Amino acid sequence: MEIKYKNSSGVLIVYLSGELDEYAAGISRTVFDKLLDDNLNAKKVVFDISGLSFMDSTGIGMLIGRYKKLKNFGIPVFIAGASNGVEKVIELSGLYHIMPKY
Amino acid sequence: MNEKNTMKINFLSLSQNETFARTVIAAFCLPLNPSLSELNEIKTAVSEAVTNAVVHAYPDCAGEIEMTAETADRKLHIEIADKGVGIENLEEAMEPFYTTRPDEERSGMGFTVMQTFMEDVKIVSEVNKGTRVIMNKTIAIK
Numbered sequence: 147m148e149i150k151y152k153n154s155s156g157v158l159i160v161y162l163s164g165e166l167d168e169y170a171a172g173i174s175r176t177v178f179d180k181l182l183d184d185n186l187n188a189k190k191v192v193f194d195i196s197g198l199s200f201m202d203s204t205g206i207g208m209l210i211g212r213y214k215k216l217k218n219f220g221i222p223v224f225i226a227g228a229s230n231g232v233e234k235v236i237e238l239s240g241l242y243h244i245m246p247k248y
Numbered sequence: 249m250n251e252k253n254t255m256k257i258n259f260l261s262l263s264q265n266e267t268f269a270r271t272v273i274a275a276f277c278l279p280l281n282p283s284l285s286e287l288n289e290i291k292t293a294v295s296e297a298v299t300n301a302v303v304h305a306y307p308d309c310a311g312e313i314e315m316t317a318e319t320a321d322r323k324l325h326i327e328i329a330d331k332g333v334g335i336e337n338l339e340e341a342m343e344p345f346y347t348t349r350p351d352e353e354r355s356g357m358g359f360t361v362m363q364t365f366m367e368d369v370k371i372v373s374e375v376n377k378g379t380r381v382i383m384n385k386t387i388a389i390k
Contacts, residue, residue: 168299169263200270200288202295203357211353231288238364239357 147174148197151181156189158182159226163197166205178212186219192248196227205232206239213245224248252320253279260310261302261330269298269315269328276317277324280387289365290324290385296358297328297381304348305332305379326366326383334375342371 147170150161160181164170182191193209195201213223226248228236236242255276259265270291277290294315301313311332318325335341341348342363347356362369366383373379 165267167263167266167295168302169266172263200291200295202292202299203355203361204299206357207353207355210355230285231292234289234365235292235357235361238361239355 149174149177149181151185153185153188156187158185158188158191159194160191161194161197163199165200166195166198166208167200167202168204171204171208175208175211178208179215182212182215186221188221190222190224191216192224192226193245194226195232196229198229198232201232201235203235203239206235206241209241209245252318254316254318256314256316258312258314261306261313261332262310263299263302265313266295266298266302269313270295272315273317273326277319277387280319280322280324281390282387283390286385286387290326293362293365293369293383293385294326294328296361297383300358300381301328301330301332301379303354304335305330307333322387322389324385324387327380328383329378329380331378334377334379335371335373336375338371338373 147162147164147166152159216223223245225245257272273294274287274291311330314329316327340346342359344360345356347354366385368384370382
């Protein structure tokens with residue numbers, strides 16, 4: 147999985163692409179957290195997952211982990227661009243209740 | 249009408265083998281001409297079962313995972329088995345959002361995803377003997 151980001155006018159957009167599973171979550175968690183730590187001045191954060199071709203429930207756990215971290219700083223989190231396959235897993239988990247669609 | 253076909257692979261419980269397992273099952277069921285949506289559901293269910301084996305069955309070492317599959321007519325049958333620690337309380341483990349590792353950001357959604365994406369899912373587990381996940385799905389005629 148690849149992680150890129152853009153911080154413009156207080157909106158941090160994190161672009162996730164590739165496949166998000168146990169393996170990808172394990173190797174990218176530190177990078178993900180570092181970029182969030184570096185941008186805690188953001189007013190809101192958007193996880194743009196339009197580039198994710200696959201995500202299972204490990205990905206849900208990883209996104210919730212990052213949400214909890216940002217919530218501690220009062221930063222709202224949104225999700226954008228889920229593909230049909232990824233969307234099914236997100237809806238099943240109820241993730242949109244805490245991270246609305248952007 | 250597709251004639252019966254079977255396959256069996258063994259691999260180590262390393263997380264990088266999840267992609268391998270997903271790719272194998274996708275390639276194996278392609279002759280049934282699944283839709284992209286069906287293919288994604290099958291791959292996700294397999295990924296969940298393999299993740300369980302990687303994370304829970306062999307917590308301290310890499311053990312063996314066996315994936316077998318069979319197609320007959322429109323029906324796909326998949327079994328994913330390990331010889332790991334087994335599941336003590338299966339009923340509890342299958343509850344949505346139940347996880348033994350909340351500190352590791354586990355969602356506890358694995359079995360729920362399998363049950364939602366496959367037609368039927370059966371788990372057979374014995375403590376210190378291992379776990380077998382048995383899943384079936386009928387591929388719709390296009």
